[in-house]
Amino acid sequence: MSVHAINARGPYRFTRAGRDVYHMPLARPWSWALTHHGMWSLFITDQEPARQGVPARRFPLHPPEAVLGHWLAIYATTEYDSDAVLWLREAHGLEAPAGNVLPAGAYVAMARLAEVSTIGNDSRSFGRDPWWSPVGSPYCRGTIAWWLEEVVVFEPLPASPAGRLTYFDGELLPELRERVRLAKDGLWRPEVYPVPLALPLLTLEPAPPPPPPAPPQHQVKPPRRELPANDAPVPPMGPVQQLGLFGEPGPATAPDERSSTESPTPPDEPPAELLDVTTPCGTPPSVLLAAAARVRALLADGARHDFREVMAAAGDDLKGRPLHYRVTACPAEGGPLAPWKVPVTVTGDGQGRCWFTARATSTENNGGTS
Structure with missing residues (x-):
């Protein structure tokens, strides 16, 4: 399906509730915003590496339609996005905890992927959604939104990283179900993280002064290099062959x-x-x-x-x-x-x-x- 067809038909929702569970990595503190402050949208991008004449750039991704309606196990990665700290502060007035406080390398929530929309077909992208592009935010979070429903936050489950949208590890599935059940029954409640005393987004250190400009090239004289003298006699030059106008040999010399x-x-x-x-x-x-x-x-x-x-x-x-x-x-x-x-x-x-x-x-x- 082309992007134009997706933009023309508007946001598309799941039509059948699925039961499969997929691995979904999410950098911190976005995982904290989802588990503690009700963020219900994901903006997934891939980075295209730089090549000759073209810098590195990010491009948004549509999820496969086969995943729509199924469960996403949200995995908090070890990465910490400093740009997200600035966005959460200016858009929501939230001070994200530091990276050594938030859980990393563990599953922290599970949610159903319910809907997908784009800037071209969803009015929520024009400052009407607080988690897409709220008024006063430094930038819009993306162009393709993955909307989540039935979000369940549970006790962090440590696990190894995996590929995006790969099937959840079958050996961990019973433990995942048990932690989800405990969270739904209210026997486990999310941990409250205090506001950090020192903000994670540190002020940038002043750049060192630039080096003094080099003197113009015309003022710098290269050192004089004397070549050794060679007084050896020059051997006589061999006979010279005279060619005609079109390269043909000239008349032979008697x-x-x-x-x-x-x-x-x-x-x-x-x-x-x-x-x-x-x-x-x-x-x-x-x-x-x-x-x-x-x-x-x-x-x-x-x-x-x-x-x-x-x-x-x-x-x-x-x-x-x-x-x-x-x-x-x-x-x-x-x-x-x-x-x-x-x-x-x-x-x-x-x-x-x-x-x-x-x-x-x-x-x-x-x-x-x-």
């Missing part, structure tokens, strides 16, 4: 048109029988041999050379593609070395940087890892 910063090609001419060999990568042997000669000349000093230096020394093929990976051979590569392969050892620092050093030439490259 070997004889390379810049003067590259290592000159050694004057040794390759053997004539190697010029007709078909390489696996499709690059002419003369281009590979020339690149290998430049790499050998670079590594001849036995020192470590940065990857960019080896790449610049090897140069590019006729299509502008780098040759360093085609003219170097690490120890992990097995089998005989091609004439254009330069045996090297590669070391790295694990952070992406690596260095090349020359390795002794052998016909079989069958050992180790770099």
Whole structure:
């Protein structure tokens, strides 16, 4: 049933008296107002937890229609609602006893859930009911009222907490009936709680003074941090590939048109029988041999050379593609070395940087890892 249909048909009462007993928790001092001052309405809410961009909020609940007409065992919880103290004081002039005086964790009364109404269909919500929204009250207690009838206050029955509107514990049911009978026969009367000397709603302590404002950011100068000087020579930049308007590779640079910063090609001419060999990568042997000669000349000093230096020394093929990976051979590569392969050892620092050093030439490259 929609909320609009409930508001349109007015308050709805039970049509058949039920005999089931349901657990109904109620915070203090609302339980005291029900047992000692004739409060006959409940306003039950659930709290929706806060989420990103939306704070926590409460929303009222309609009871299930199957519970209407049955008994509610009112259970005083260990919670103490300080807002209720203020409401009872301003709306009824009542000073609620402190939390350590009122019974907690026990059943204190039983009542029949007789009627349910909302602000939209019950005129009692407009200042006509002293327990809903009396004149002078700080706020209206809620939007959905659960009306109780046949309220019986009995000697507090300690019990463990349970879920709202769950069935009453069957093991405690005989004791509950006995206490209700004693209360109806007048053999037990509700205890009268004295007005507390110190009001439970204490005055708020003055807030501590705010900290002094921080100085503006423009007045605080960050400490000067000197970077260590690095006078190490900068390795030459590798060949730059010029791209066209749409990202296509530009025209290849002929070997004889390379810049003067590259290592000159050694004057040794390759053997004539190697010029007709078909390489696996499709690059002419003369281009590979020339690149290998430049790499050998670079590594001849036995020192470590940065990857960019080896790449610049090897140069590019006729299509502008780098040759360093085609003219170097690490120890992990097995089998005989091609004439254009330069045996090297590669070391790295694990952070992406690596260095090349020359390795002794052998016909079989069958050992180790770099």
